[in-house]
Amino acid sequence: MADVAAAGARAVAAARAWIGTPYVPGASAQGAGADCLGLLRGVWRTLHGWEPAEAAGPFHRLHAAQGVDERLWRGLAARMETVAAGAALGGDVALIRMRPGMAAEHVGVLAFRPERGATLIHAYSRRGVVESALGPAWRGRVAAAFRFPEDV
Numbered sequence: 351m352a353d354v355a356a357a358g359a360r361a362v363a364a365a366r367a368w369i370g371t372p373y374v375p376g377a378s379a380q381g382a383g384a385d386c387l388g389l390l391r392g393v394w395r396t397l398h399g400w401e402p403a404e405a406a407g408p409f410h411r412l413h414a415a416q417g418v419d420e421r422l423w424r425g426l427a428a429r430m431e432t433v434a435a436g437a438a439l440g441g442d443v444a445l446i447r448m449r450p451g452m453a454a455e456h457v458g459v460l461a462f463r464p465e466r467g468a469t470l471i472h473a474y475s476r477r478g479v480v481e482s483a484l485g486p487a488w489r490g491r492v493a494a495a496f497r498f499p500e501d502v
Contacts, residue, residue: 353500357397358441361498364396365389365459365471371479386457386473387422390443393459397498402429420453423494430496438495444470444484445494454493460484 367380374383378391394401423445433442438460446456458472461481468484482488 354439354497357498357500358439360397361393361441361459362461362471364393365461366481367396368392368473368479369471369481371473373473373475373478384473384479389471389473389479390457390459394498422457423454426457426494426496430498433495433497435492435495438492439497441498443496443498444492445496446488446491447493448491456491460495 368384368389371379371381371389372383373385374388375385376388377383377385378388380392384392391401426443426445430443433439435444438444440460440462442460444458444460445454446458447454448456456472458470461469461471463469463481466483468489469481470484470488471479471481473479474482
């Protein structure tokens, strides 16, 4: 469990380094622009030094997708360990369904702040990369959770 906690702490630190990056659909450049999948790709690069050639996105095309083609879910599950949403830890990735009946299309890295409790580090339209309280509204939208692999 100590290894999982340490790996999670590295993922949280990597995600927090992106806070303040502007929201830019399809981008993944720390400080210059990112969408939520771009943030996740950047964290992966920090942890592993590379990113999968077949990214799960591009997110900006998925975002407007109608229906429940869980393309992003499948892409994450192919590259990361699936964990029960209720058992997710800091550093794990939350896959979020923004609207009922639609594909889960938003991702963020789970974290914790003693003064705020559980948080979500994510790229949010018109706000950029932020760390938001993981209150009931966000928590109720978590469709699945994933853990970054330690060795790939």
